[in-house]
Amino acid sequence: MSWPYPLWIAHRGAGKLAPENTLAAFRHGASFGYRAFECDVKLSRDGQPFLLHDATLDRTTDGQGVAGEQTWSALSRLDAGGWHSRAYAGEPLPTLEAIAGYVLRNGFMLNVEIKPTPGTESLTGAVVSRRCAELWATSRIPPVAPPLLTSFRPAALQAALAAQPELPRGLLLDRWPEDGIAQAQALQCAAVVAQYDLLDRSSIEAIHAAGMKALAYTVNDPAEARRLISLGIDGLITDAVDRFSPGPGVHD
Template identity: 90%
Template structure:
């Protein structure tokens, strides 16, 4: 495919500078010039796709328990900003639709990590991919790149492939199994998104030879960013949006 995504991608909106996976974080990241964003999406009990990284609510909201076991009506009332700082108190959990509206109206691009509640991998992959396809298809803005769907969960990517094969997918890797390229190809992935220390010249070249792009997370060190750029990396996901310019090159 013609790769339409920028090199630099803001992790969870603005890294650690604002409450992750909120509209406030996206706006903060955009203020540093970022035009590509990563976020985590899971389902509420009643099937609403919304942004949250953890399976449970305690770390980044004032709620308790497993997020996916609760109705959206309850989740929508939680404070997802006060844990970060007082200035963000009251920031709500956003729906996938709200984030899509923001990025589409601004011409930004999105990397959606499918983050299922354990046991809902297939359902989450199917629902998130279908909803993404609907939201991007109905956008009234000039055409922008489709969302890149990524996941550590093969079952979620398989379900996304079955539901919306036209949307690009990426396999997330915390380790590098010997068969990971074949596995990514079986899922018809456009990219592999690996923990940055796993990527060297040989692996990046192997991905390119297999027709896939190589992306790295979470790159916060300038020396690592320079190393990967020299090796031909296709995407860098970072928390350090205040240190790295999203334009060409690396700035500290």
């Protein structure tokens, strides 16, 4: 596929400036000019895809316990903003459908990290990919690009490939295994998305030679951003939406 995604991608909506993985965070990131966003999606006990990074609710909501063990009815009543600041108190957990509606209406692009509750990798990959395909296909406004589906869990990406092979995928890496590129190729990935300090000239060139794009997370330091751009990086995922211009260069 041709690569339609911009260089700069806002991490979890607006990094740390607003409660992560909420609609408020997406709006805040957009206020700095960002047009591409990353978010984490998992399933409720009754199969609703919704945004949350952690396996448990404790850090970013007023709930407790494993998020995937609760129904969407219970999850939808939680406060996912008050932990961040009083200004965001009462902000709910959003569904994938709500976030898709926001980005599609605004012509934004989305990187969906499939974040399964442990033990639900294949189910989550299949459900999230199918739901993404349905949401983007039924949009009244033609999307700028399909969502990029990424995951640290190969089983989730394998299920996404089987369910919706037309959606682009990316393998997330927090270490550099010898077979990382081969694994991404086996999953028919369009990209490898690695922790920024794992990437150097040779690794980026190897990813490109394998016919994939190279993306880095989470890039918050201008010197690192400049280094990676000089090496030909294709995407930078950042928390520092207030420090980096989402244009082609680096702003500090």
